Amino acid sequence: MIFNKLSRRFLVIVTGLASMFSMSAAHAEYALNMTESVTPIGQQLYGLHMLVLWICVVIGVVVFGAMAWSIIYHRKSKGAVAANFHESTTVEIVWTVVPLLILIGIAIPATGTLLDLEDAKTDADITLQVTGIQWKWKYTYVDEDVSFISSLAQSSRDVVSDPTGNENYLLEVDEPVVLPINKKIRFLFHSSDVIHAWWVPELAVKQDSVPGFINDSWATIEKPGIYRGQCAELCGKDHGFMPIVVNAVTEAEYEQWLVSKKEEAAAAAASAEQEWSMKDLLARGETVYQANCSACHGPTGAGIPGAFPAMTGSPVVLGDPAGHIDVVVNGKAGTAMAAFKGQLNDVDIAAVVTYERNALGNSVGDMVQPSAIKNAR
């Protein structure tokens, strides 16, 4: 059994090795340099990056060249006799002052770029609030009353054991954030649990989202397209699995999208008023559970001993529904258990609580309606 598993893994490695060069020819993925940006500030950063890189290359050529020269010509086997000079104040001053001047040459453009980069406030057209949550992103359009959560797409989750063939593996989400082109977008970052960092290389935005604090950054996207990024700050177990997808569209398409999002929200609010059947709650609950709870509590409810409690047989789940709802809605202070009242709507919470009580090895038998969640908030 275990031998089988091991030999399969080695087979994967061998085929992987064999396909390394052929695969790369097809994908042409030997990217060597920084991603070029679609924002003016990003292009400035790219220019600065290239400037410093070339300065390093030139200094490197001089220093390594001198070293190579000595190694080739000043070797004992070639009969070189050691000289005895060992100090020169002039030389020391020269190689202190010249690097200092080079640094000033770097610092001047860097200062200008930094001042531009940090000016998120001036003339911002749209403000997007980004909240980092273990392990997904919540987007709130501050002036529009539109808000949703974006997490790793199921099509990536399904293929973690062998992702070849899924071109956007780990860089695709269930719901991308939509932004208009040629508008100055101000991002406000914060976090509901640990520190995350929102990073989209092509937008040249990388900023930490810190619990209890608000950071900002900005981008003016010049080209429509889909831009992909990831969380950049270690944020726990699924840090590698919280991607970002930005869909940059024209202003008209953006307005249209806003309207459709608002209609969706209205429909969801209406469905919370209805009585739900057990079957519907369980079906919805499973989806909600797998997207929001399974990362810690496990897809089968087993948890991770010592780190995250199991759902199966949990006293909270098997106990009074009110206590169960309270933990899901308000979280558990001082632990990793988040308050889901800001993340999920009444139907989703009702569904997932019902699911946890009647699946994952539990069978309490009762069911929780969205109205109960509304009262618990």
Next chain:
Amino acid sequence: MYTETTHDAAHGEHHDHGPAKGLMRWVTTTNHKDIGTLYLWLAFIMLLYGGSMAMIIRLELFQPGLQWVEPHFFNQMTTMHGLVMVFGAIMPAFVGLANWLVPIMIGAPDMALPRMNNWSFWILPFAFTMLASTTFMEGGAPAFGWTFYAPLSTTFAPDTTDFFIFAVHLMGISSVMGAINIIATILNMRAPGMTLMKMPLFVWTWLITAYLLIAVMPVLAGAVTMMLTDRHFGTSFFDAAGGGDPVMFQHIFWFFGHPEVYIMILPAFGIISAIIPTFARKPLFGYSSMVYATASIAILSFMVWAHHMFTTGMPVAGELYFMYATILISVPTGVKVFNWVTTMWKGSMTFETPMLWALGFIVMFTIGGFSGLMLGVAPVDTQYHDTYFVVAHFHYVLVTGALYSIIAAFYYWVPKWTGHMYDEKLGKIHFWWSTIAVNVLFFPQHFVGLAGMPRRIPDYSLQFAEFNMISSIGGFAFGLAQVFFLYIVIKTIKGGEKASAQVWEGATGLEFEHLPSPPPYHSFTEAPPVK
């Protein structure tokens, strides 16, 4: 005179008695050579332990997808790899070298505080056993990165974190005691005539490093103590919900962490400054400017910590200051590299194994320095930060920098320590094997970092597959090369060609001019003459 007589009377005729027999020799020893050896073996064991975790990391990253380990375990591996390599391998190795070399370089009979020396070593195996044991506990080993940012390491961490906190306290106590001992030895026990500006650079760099240790290890202890009280005693230093500030944790951590970087590289500068002149057969160029450059780097190291935090949302004035201060460090560091290259210029060079490792150090440490300069430029750092570009950078300065200097020091001084020459052919194979492998391992990480691969992820998108596979192959080869090194070390200790007292044609310094190879168990019981 009186003391001299009673001493002789107590020991009879055997003035220079050897070590005790058996295991208790190592447990109770107060001899600087024994303790140096213990430190170096601990460092080697930790290098292999930390290295085996690196192998697991590279194995999982060999291909996209999750094949070998779970993400939670992967995070434990990256965290423990970092902690073990920094606190277990690199730092103890340098302390071991200081124990062996400082007394015989300054003409002292032993360290100033030999009993404390024993204690500062013997704390460490317990600290690391405690840290490593968490791997087998419920909740697992620390999984929040070796930088253990709050609140991931406080509110969101498993109970085993308390073992980590206590282990860090012990390591800190050990380091501070070691540093006090080194300062006391250097300032009080130099042979007559050995003025400060005549000390070998290794002694100078360690003197400065020891001050750095005493200054910053208590800061680290403070950080973990605040974590402890946040976790158990209701404080909210790093919890925004209680009025605290998670970013303050990073300020405190990096106020320790940045000088720590120089703690791991200044002694390396001392080693390279000893080896290059020997094999160029020419005195070190710019000795005094080397001393001043080391001191400048040490002072600057306290003033640049927040360059690790350019994306945390600092005020722009803070970012400007930390950018200017950071790139300024490249001036004294550049002076050092220029001095080494000028020392070689018009020398009469040979390329024995220690020289190869030292030359490898200069080239690859400088590459790490270049990427460091790039990272120091704040606006662009927002794009480099937390990517594999950073991983490549600090492995160039810590593996091909610090570790290379330690290996160079081993080959350079092991004939002195054991009286046996190492096998020159094997040493050269070790160098070329390691150097090719380490570049295959770390150079492509610059590319994936620039292309957008974040660090500390167990799995990645397909665009990074090729370079990660190459990197992993280099990683396995580099790991294997260090197992080969273990063989070389054991072979050299067991036997080998007899080394002369001077060992190397161009070697200078008290340890080569006044002591046989190997030196007696108690050396310099009388102070040697210093020119």
